[in-house]
Amino acid sequence: MSRRALTLLLAGFLVLALGIVGAFRPVPYVVLSPGPTENTIGEVDKKPVISIKGRETYPTTGSLSLVTVAYQGGPAAQIDLLTALRGWIDPTVAVVPQETIFAPDRDPREVEEENSVEMTNSQDSATAAALNELKIRYDLAVTVVSTEKGKPADGKLRKGDEINSVDGRPAKDVDVVGDTVKAHKPGQSVLFNVTRGKDKLDVTVPTVAGPEGQTQVGLLMQAKYKFPFDVDINVGDVGGPSAGLMFSLGILDKLTPGELTGGKQIAGTGTIEPSGKVGAIGGIAQKMVGAQDAGATVFLTPADNCAEAVKAAPSGLRLVRADTMHDAVLALDALRTGKGNVPACDAG
Template identity: 45%
Template sequence: MSQRTLAGILALPLVVGLWLVAVFVPLPYVTYSPGLTVDVLGKEDGKEVIEVSGDKVYRDSGELLLTTVYVTRPNTRINLFEVMSAWFDPDKAVVPYEAVYSPDQSREEVEFEGAVQMASSQDVAIAVALRRLGYDVPSAVEVLLVSEGMPADGVLQRGDVILAINGKRISTPQDVVSAVDSAKEGEALTFRIRRGGVEKTVKVTPRKVDGDLRIGITPAQGFEFPFEVQLNVDPDIGGSSAGLMFSLGVYDTLTPGSLTGGDIIAGTGTMAADGSVGPIGGVAQKIASARDQGAELFMVPAANCEEALGASPDDMRLVRADKFNDALTSIETWVDDPDADLPSCERKQK
């Protein structure tokens, strides 16, 4: 037996061991991949994404795409081959696990947080669009989510404005939490709410959950809208990054003419009540999703510009969006003149 053959035989267990490690040993990373897009001006499962009751709507051509990212789920095993595949794909990213999830965070917790963020972002987006159109949209404490099977289920509804509990005026979400915490077990709380413009009184009896009294709602600082606007998106899509596109979509739906000029425009960004566009995660992957859907313009939050410059947009134009009004002006300007100067992302000087 030659030395080369002997060396090969001796090395074989090591090679097999390394291969098994690469396949079966999980690594502390998360991958980002381009996700699906949703046209907020279109329909999902035969239903308008933006539904309005109580005011005139204008349906026209063109698309406004919200963009998403596929993110490795918490506690999902990801091996060396998967990490390397994502690392060498220009449209994907590899991120340390702790930068995305806490060590003990479960999939259920992540999905719940995403649902809360989505519900809140929709309300803010609607408020910003309506205020831009001149409507009076006062702030209010509202029911953001109702947990199934809890005492409030079937009594309170998402969007209910909470005016008072046991006769005490409610001004902040913490007021609701304090009222439930201070309740006596077995005694009902009297909620005065406004639903659909009508005030009514309902009773909810808190229940002890893990030693604390709960009624099963998530209160939030919300708004009282002059008419109903409902945003219908896949419940599997969570987070707050679609805020800007929701606002643009609501604005376009409530105004005559096509905001997009019949073209495909995409973007991302959270929306604050003052109209500020906030940063999001995975902007490069969202740019890739929009590019593959044929979008010609992509709205980028100012704080994500540096990362966006490293993406591969091809011929799609990247436009910096600092505020809702800025994004609106940029789109209107571009529709009138596709070669017009628009706010752009620029590399920071070091």
């Protein structure tokens, strides 16, 4: 073998070896793929997803399924380049920079705690939204779960503080408190009135700019509702707030005679406020694939996700726009009866 041929052969082996090594090197990306679905009017591990005690309930049929996104990667378990490349090729998954899911200045344990609290808040907000839709009264209190170390609220507000008002505005729910804080410019102060033990205190907290530019004080809150009957939601390890709309519809379906779905396989997503307003979520493309894989033919879509959803919707999945829970109920009534308007998503 000539020296030239040997050199080319060795160079080829070297390139191949480097390519193999490089393919298995960790990269700062996260792969998002369709996650499991759960029927909110069905069961998980032989237990009802939604259990209601102290109030009459009614039989249900069909499904009102929440959808999820599974992910690979993260600071503690980075994916390799080969996994990222496979994700880029697969149209049903998305590969995104790690920092879009895990903020670089956040402890993963704090993110996990926040997701857990968001899921609890989502379940409570869903119950409140369903009761509001049915005009059933309830009480609530907004409480402090934790403060973020190094942020202005740290050392000023304490775990267990019950927030009565913020800047004189009654703390009717978590969103009222959050929106009032965000309405300030970074550096301005917010006046909290809290109940701590037996005392009522005024606590002034300065604000700072958060990672995305929103004004914040570094406060994690939870609304403690006092409902006139017990609503228990069992979804295992699912976290985050995006199942709120489907929880609220599942609760309403169980509390009312008749069948909200008409026996159809319905799936959907969206955060929910106690007022019934539906909010946007992430991972809409993967959630639609998961919904169709689970047999859904109709997908309830937050209005702010419609434009993206239309571009990525699997063939045969009907997208129904849901601005509010009430709108979603009317749309399901129209689908069931064949009468009335069914608002569709458009490309915006």
